[in-house]
Amino acid sequence: MLINGARQSGKSTLTALVAGTQENPLTKSLDRPQILEAAREDPNTFVEHPGLLVIDEIQYAPELLLPIKYQVDIDPRPGRYLLTGSARVLGLKSLPDALPGRMETIELWPFSQGEIEDGVDGFAEAVFHLADAPLPVLPGDSRRSLSLRIARGGFPEAVARSDPRRRRRFLASYVSTLIDRDIRDLSDISKPADLRRLLQLVAARTGQLLIAANLASDLSVSARTVQRYLDLCEEVFLIKRVPAWSSNLATRVVATPKVACVDSGIASYLLGLDENRLATGGDLFGPLLEGFVLMELSRQLTWAEDDIRLFHYRTKDQVEVDAVLEKADGRIAGVEVKASATVRSEDFRGLRLLERQAGDAFAAGVVLYTGDQALSFGPRLKALPVSALWRLPR
Template sequence: MDPSLFPRRAEAMALEALSDTRVVVVNGARQVGKSTLASLIAAQADNARQLYLDDPAILAAAEEDPVAFVQHDGLLMIDEIQRTPQLLLPIKHEVDRHPRAGRFLLIGSARLLGLRDLPDALPGRTETIELWPLSQGEIDSAPDGFVDHVFTHGADVAMNPSPLRKPDYVDRALRGGYPEAVRRDPGRRRNRFFDSYITDLVTRDVRQISDIERPAEMRRLLSVIGARMGGLAVVQSIAGDVGLPRVTLSRYLDLLELIFVIKRIPAWSSNLTTRAISTPKLIVTDSGLGGRLIGMSTERARDVTAPIGPLLENFAIGEVARQLTWANESVQLFHYRDRDQIEVDMVLEHASGEVIGLEVKAAETVRGDDFRGLRHLADRLGARFRAGFVLYTGEQSLSFGERLRALPMSSLWTLGTTTQS
């Protein structure tokens, strides 16, 4: 199957939003399948019209007469909306004059609220859906329901032994989720995709929304970020590695997050202790891109000194972050670390206050010490601590005491409504 045609969780979300919302925005990085998704959605609507602003003639028409451009009786899908933010005020006037649901589907490559000179045009009239690179569940047609499942069942989850082992997880992490990268053979052809992607990021995407004086600095920063993925985003330290002033480095990080290259996971404390640190954790949104940035390959991964742990941690956090965009439960993602070096890779906090802790281990075996951070949270949170899991590259689901369990990393995409529990 063509990876660009894999069913996306965002499709159902967008259709649901269009049923009661005037303007639906689909945002995401380049090459994640936004245009394909928009076309599929528009094909299911009556009297839909599709306009692509990467067509010079269509772009010229939008710039010449934006008021006439947005007039349409049915659903109007506009791709690459960030190219013409002057369309947003006419869209506001249209949806205010005719306030029915499903008027506009807007597709963008950068978060609209981050565009320069964007008017405060559409408050209260829109719903935004983030489209990430493909999840493992979307690629495998698996449930992708881990977050909802563990908040429902706590540590009382069960799954069949996983057929995957550490090399399989490394291969998945290096493949990433960009449809074009998934389609290509591993090795030289996939690497060419990632290299071109990095070039386009620096020469096109970033420069569309900001004046970058020296693109080489952004390339160097991307390499440093790759080497630090899964670690703390200590601005002063990164600035020193790249050779940039701290203010400039902060601006570059903001830009990379704006165009969905990185994501900063905020620190969590919930007033547990004054010793908790507040520095966010840094991930590359696509682990395949992250792997290419550090020159990782299947062959290099066989070396015992290869940094597989950070790669797989980045991979697992990315899968959870994707799920939070479609999970039924209202959950936020954090990480935890204190000055005593006690840490938990992921802290999922439910709107009710309940917490799930997740640790990621690249090993195929689990030890009791791997639960140190999770036990720390359990002791201090009491009843608020729903469960703690160590996600590892072995095959079995194993209990390690009350509310603590080791699970194969594949549980992130295989647990859900169609999985035994």
């Protein structure tokens, strides 16, 4: 099994808990230079162990995967190897063709809001049943409370630091480590300052369409360079691209995706914003709130019992829906995000268009807003507080 996810998201803690339930476990971390050197010098011996072998940060030595394949082929007992990676291991160009059909992958994200509050986030599943359920009674979150959630993000170390200055120091160190070490380990970056500027531009555009040519113009670099940087940032779980939804499956492949920072705390740090500045004004609260919602939904999809995928919706006339959730059976639900304490009929324009296009496949449409009341705007259209994301039961 491979646990893939961002640095500092809790992979080592999780693997230690799993290893503690096994007999004769052994953990080897490729973060340690002498262990990494041993792995590269003698990979066949490195992967031999009679019990559970945990290999941390496998992306540093992908040459271990062929010996693991050999070991699994001769002894197919499940659960012999538990691997972790802070880069999307299956996307590495140096990855040998060793894993299809032999490994289950779990993505581990920074904490969701429900996890922070010891709850179970059920919105991504419950939204498909809203049309048949009474309006929920949910406490709302004020703009200041939401600003704190956005600026804090979900990394366990950031959540544990109540002092905003200490939290920002962690985020600063985190970004520097990713740029100066992890990304450079994946590819030669001649100008890391350009990569940092790109991340700042992406943070400012969170929840917006990702157009590489525009970013290239702002950075005065080639679109090819921007695309390579974006790929690297996605490989190390800094950003996420959200594809466009269309009833025409072929259209989805070529449509322009949206982009968001995986962690809203990192996005806020890159833009020099703390919870006070977010709460008291500025044009970036709305985009950051939308990115925050997109990533909360992404986290929930990793534990949803149903196969649900995340998209966005946008027409040529620029009518849009911020998030579209689609089940394997074809049913969809739309989610629009409004950084306002009031909601109006016109806020459902994109959802109504999506409802007409999807027809019977449209299960529900929700406007998430910063108010504190659940309201109905039609049989399948509801307005809910943003807090429904982590307070609505499955």
